[in-house]
């Protein structure tokens with residue numbers, strides 16, 4: 001309160017100009033008003049001078065009293081004054097408008113320059129934060145990957161990627177089936193409706209999840225039916241390693257999101273109607289490879305390969 005400096009708001013140059021113009025305008029209007037009053041009084045005086053006081057009583061022009069011409073002339077002057085106030089010296093006239101426009105353009109240009117420089121600063125900030133975000137999300141992804149379920153594709157495919165024909169497997173390889181059973185034992189197995197129908201009955205000790213677009217697809221007790229792959233994965237979310245067990249349609253979709261592939265590569269080519277998609281080695285890295293020779297129980301030689309997602 002005490003000793004506080006009184007702050008004065010500086011008047012902007014434009015504001016000052018506006019005030020000055022407004023004052024000028026008031027003066028112009030005031031003088032017009034005074035002119036009008038004087039004109040009225042003057043006109044009455046001229047009439048009275050002629051009619052009452054008898055000034056120039058006998059002076060007429062074209063048969064009309066002289067004061068009529070005097071009032072008419074004054075009227076012209078008065079109209080000229082009105083014209084001058086409202087039209088010629090109009091407040092915020094063309095020149096003034098032009099001047100203001102130029103000022104406004106200059107001001108806007110300054111503002112644009114300022115915005116531009118702010119934008120550059122902002123972009124730099126965003127770029128920096130993007131790098132930060134990317135680094136953060138990368139580390140988050142790495143951590144979440146470690147804890148998320150290992151979605152594993154398990155498949156047996158020939159050298160030409162054949163996996164089935166007429167909704168059946170093309171070969172019988174006992175040790176491959178054994179491996180399938182031991183790996184999937186106790187886990188959720190996700191499959192397409194056609195693969196499910198290729199089984200004589202559900203496999204023991206595994207939770208079957210069948211994907212179909214049908215809304216009223218009937219299955220034995222304990223089998224879960226879903227309408228898309230996401231729901232299938234969701235239904236298996238408590239499993240640390242759910243398996244995608246086929247067939248061709250489901251493998252194709254799951255390959256985009258799976259983290260591991262357990263592939264039995266049968267070293268022969270077969271005629272087929274269903275195929276496994278080509279494994280992109282830019283995405284998938286081979287981490288294990290065990291060869292199984294041909295023998296009396298196995299008509300073809302094959303290898304157990306494990307791929308893990310690198311990207």
Ligand SMILES: NC(=O)c1ccc[n+]([C@@H]2O[C@H](COP(=O)([O-])OP(=O)(O)OC[C@H]3O[C@@H](n4cnc5c(N)ncnc54)[C@H](OP(=O)(O)O)[C@@H]3O)[C@@H](O)[C@H]2O)c1
Nearest residue numbers: 156163164167168192193194195212213246247248249250
């Ligand atoms: N070699 C191996 O390791 C292996 C493993 C498994 C299977 N197989 C073979 O693969 C063949 C079967 O494969 P496949 O490609 O014909 O059929 P599939 O993938 O087993 O099943 C296809 C069916 O799944 C459902 N489906 C697919 N995508 C879906 C989606 N996005 N949303 C909802 N439902 C979806 C549809 O069922 P609806 O028509 O009911 O809608 C579709 O007809 C058989 O020959 C089988 O023996 C081989």
